[in-house]
Amino acid sequence: MNKAGLEDVVASQTAISYIDGQKGDLFYRGYHINDLAEHANFEQTAYLLWFGDFPTEEQYRRVCGLVHDQLGLPKEMMAILFDLPDTAGPMQALRTAISALALHDPEANDNSPEANQQKAMHLMAHFPEIVAANYRIATGQWPLQPMERCGLAANFLWLLKGCEPEPLHVEAMDKCLVLHAEHGLNASTFSARVAASTLSDMYSAVTAALGTLLGPLHGGANQHVMEMLVEVGDPKHAEAYVKNALANKQRIMGFGHRVYKVEDPRAIILREISKELCEQTGNIKYYEISEKIREVTYAEKGLYPNVDFYSATALHALGIKTELFTTIFAVSRVVGWTAHVMEQHADNRLIRPRSEYIGHKNRTFTPIPGCRQAYH
């Protein structure tokens, strides 16, 4: 039977994450997202998602060292970024760069578990570098070298801004990365698994996932949330904005979810992060607009915020440009994608669903006289 949008269809088994949409719970490898956001950093979370358990102290140091050793973009990659046309947005640039990165990895086509683990670390290291280098080039600034001996969240903020980030900002960015890292068979992860199921390589799967993430119904929503907040401009305009949008059958970005029937647990954590950051920067306006939009959207339509809603104000308060928001999601989600590619490769069966045909049947063909000859 046809299920529009494959709603509720179970298309694969996974041991990576579990979502209870009725209760609003999310677990990575059996650990609740609240505990992970509170206690684990992004590198530990990546290890957990890839290998199934938290690292020991020694394994943690080794993996951080391996990721750190991968830092530094090949000069050919820099050349590609410098050559991109002005029309390339940050997600398009990232998608192009990741596809090109494969050409500089001699193990790109090796799908063995060892090569895939290596590539997962390689991608995790290079995603923030590419996003930051491309941003700096696009804004007329020179790309920076990564800092020594610091975590990925701190390094990412440094590479973007070129100043040592405050501890509160590093912690907030790290939590954002933990919260976005994995979410079951969402659209981009499904794309990655479909590509991997053809025994295509990890870079191709991640490139497919990037193309899927950028749409406004998925990762692109966070950017649209910020644009909406700017358009609303003041908490006292929020009610009219929401009512008008709903009356015109428009979607309120950052609301609703295919799986959660209650509030997305990540949104609850991000709301706190956003509030703290907005208070700290002294600019609480967008947070207040968000709260008003939340109130009215729930009252009018019974919809709850999803992960993209408060990540917008949190990233804005971190001083990150709106057009980069979806790439921040990608910097985190690459860890989930690569975990799923490894899981798919470890026990593969080609993913090949069917469609229900609703078109014409048994039509009679009327040839256009002489059209074949026209090609000779």
Ligand code: CMC
């Ligand atoms: N604003 C207004 N109405 C909405 C929204 C929304 N954001 N989301 C769902 N609805 C309504 C929809 O109009 C429909 O109403 P009705 O039954 O009266 O016609 C009903 O809710 C069911 O909508 P649906 O499109 O069948 O639900 P879905 O499961 O296909 O869509 C969704 C899920 C996330 C695509 C949708 O909620 C949406 O478009 N949200 C806005 C974009 C967004 O925030 N995306 C981020 C998703 S979460 C993180 C991620 O995956 O990246």
